[in-house]
Amino acid sequence: MLPLPRRAALLGAALAMPSLARAQPFPSRPVRILVPFPPGGAADLTARLLGEQMTPLLGQPVVIENRPGAGGNIAAEAVARAAPDGHTVFLGGATIFCANKYLYRSAMPFDTMRDFAHVSRVSVGTTLLVVNAGRPWQSFAELIAAARREPGRITSGSSGLGTISHLSISKMMASAHVEVAHVPYRGLAPGLNDLLAGTVDMLFDGIPAIIPHVREGRLRALAVGSARRVTYVPGLEAVPGMAELLPDSGMDMEFWYCISAPAGTPPAAVQRLHEATVRAARTRDYGERLLPLGFTAVTDDSPAGFTDFIRAQDPIWRDLVEVSGARLD
Numbered sequence: 001m002l003p004l005p006r007r008a009a010l011l012g013a014a015l016a017m018p019s020l021a022r023a024q025p026f027p028s029r030p031v032r033i034l035v036p037f038p039p040g041g042a043a044d045l046t047a048r049l050l051g052e053q054m055t056p057l058l059g060q061p062v063v064i065e066n067r068p069g070a071g072g073n074i075a076a077e078a079v080a081r082a083a084p085d086g087h088t089v090f091l092g093g094a095t096i097f098c099a100n101k102y103l104y105r106s107a108m109p110f111d112t113m114r115d116f117a118h119v120s121r122v123s124v125g126t127t128l129l130v131v132n133a134g135r136p137w138q139s140f141a142e143l144i145a146a147a148r149r150e151p152g153r154i155t156s157g158s159s160g161l162g163t164i165s166h167l168s169i170s171k172m173m174a175s176a177h178v179e180v181a182h183v184p185y186r187g188l189a190p191g192l193n194d195l196l197a198g199t200v201d202m203l204f205d206g207i208p209a210i211i212p213h214v215r216e217g218r219l220r221a222l223a224v225g226s227a228r229r230v231t232y233v234p235g236l237e238a239v240p241g242m243a244e245l246l247p248d249s250g251m252d253m254e255f256w257y258c259i260s261a262p263a264g265t266p267p268a269a270v271q272r273l274h275e276a277t278v279r280a281a282r283t284r285d286y287g288e289r290l291l292p293l294g295f296t297a298v299t300d301d302s303p304a305g306f307t308d309f310i311r312a313q314d315p316i317w318r319d320l321v322e323v324s325g326a327r328l329d
Contacts (some may be wrong), residue, residue, distance in 0.1 A: 015159040026086050026252070026269040030061040033259070034079050036072035037089045040291050041209045046123050046257050047091045049289050053280030058272075071162060071328065073109055080115035080171045085261040086269030089119070094255040095164055097310055098317035102160040107329040118307045119259040119273050122281045125295040127168040127253045128210050129323055133218055137248035140222045140245050143202070147178035155181045156190030157200040162326040165191075168171070168225045168253045172204065175242075175249030198320035205254075207233060208292025225253030233294050250295035258297065258306065274303050 005276055031195035033051055036042045044066060067075035072095065080089035097112045110116075129140070147154050158165035161184050183200055184189035188209055194202045196218055203210070204225065212245040213219040215235050224230050227243040240252040259277045262268060278299045280286060287297040300306035 002181075005030065009097055017153055024274050025267070027060045029087060030063050031058060031120065032065050032088045033088070033091050034088065035064060035066045036068060036075035036093075036096060037066070038068045039066050042125065042258070042295065043091055043093065043205055043257060045293060046295065049062050049286050050122055050150070050259075050277070050280050051178045052093075053283050053286050054276045057276040057279055069087050071100055071103065073100060073104065078260055080110040082262050084117075084264035084266075086261055086265050086273055088262065089273065090260045091122075091257055092114070092116075092118075092260045093298075094313065095134050095162075095167075095316065097258075097260075098313045099162070099167070099321055102318050102321040103328045105185040105327065105328055105329040112310065113307070116260040116273050117263055117265045117270050117303065118271060118310060119261060119303055119304045120277045120281070120300040120306050121256045121258045122277060124254055124256040124298045125207060125293070126230060126255070127164060128207045128221055128239075128294070129172070129202065129204045129225065130169075130195070130210055130214060130219040130221050131225040132198050132200075133220050134198060135201055138197070138220070143222055144176050144178055147176075147180055151179040152181050155183055155200040156201065156204065156219075157185055157195055158184050159188040159191060159205055160184050160186060160204070162321070162324070163205075164253065164255055165203070166322045167324050167327060168204040171248075171251050171253065171320055172225075173247070174323050175246045175251050197294050200231075204237075207236075211235065211292075211294060214284050227252040227254075230294065232291055232296050234292075236294075257295075279300045296297040 033047045035044050035047045047064050051064055054062045067078060076090055081090055082088035101108045131137055150178045156169050158169055159196055164264055171183060191203060192209060194200050214221045221239045224241050224246055226241050228241045233236045243298050281297045290297055
């Protein structure tokens with residue numbers, strides 16, 4: 001049998017092991033970024049570009065995991081229920097954190113403010129209004145004039161009920177006092193295919209999938225959904241924004257992506273994530289590779305500042321959902 005002092009020392013060391021494990025510096029293993037949309041889209045590419053830059057800053061691999069479904073709620077809920085240690089984070093966004101609770105209502109599986117420790121935004125983009133190049137409208141004004149002459153005759157596809165595409169169309173119709181026939185699709189791809197084929201007349205959606213067809217001359221860009229022009233996107237510098245086209249509407253369809261962790265994540269881990277996220281998003285390589293996607297890099301000075309920003313955004317997205325009339329519960 002070991003001498004009493006030796007046994008006491010071993011017992012003390014065993015009892016101390018869990019504390020030492022908890023005290024390991026963050027991160028102590030790979031960090032997962034859960035992406036709420038399929039591979040290949042703007043959210044996925046944003047996460048992968050960000051992960052490339054964050055890996056050397058964190059000293060651990062940053063792994064991207066796609067969990068699409070329910071307008072982003074599946075991935076968001078998975079992160080909200082994950083261990084709050086900073087090793088599982090979410091590439092969230094404006095529609096998921098600000099619009100979904102008004103779309104899904106009683107079916108909403110998480111609370112934006114209660115269930116997350118928000119870190120920082122990482123990119124911002126907008127929507128683009130395009131028409132089939134074979135249609136006669138050469139400007140936004142011509143499109144609106146045609147819609148007023150024949151209410152409901154012009155058809156507009158969207159990525160689905162409650163999407164940024166649907167909210168953009170609805171806000172435009174309400175602001176311009178026109179009626180356009182809304183045709184919701186199950187995602188952008190089938191709607192875009194029908195637009196290119198001439199089955200529908202127009203589409204208001206995110207820039208990345210649309211801009212190649214604009215540059216090829218198959219689609220004509222008439223407006224961007226943001227208040228200001230998106231001069232950072234090659235080929236769209238001359239396309240007017242909503243402040244020019246509908247100056248009294250307040251329409252500004254900017255949407256952003258961000259990094260958020262589960263609520264209860266230790267403040268030191270949140271701060272470490274913030275430092276790595278901001279440094280990654282401010283690298284020249286990340287910013288330059290975002291531009292062709294129609295996004296520009298943006299960061300927040302602190303997690304608290306970003307959390308306040310989300311609170312301020314809430315009524316904006318609530319009103320957009322109300323204008324659209326969409327319900328997904």
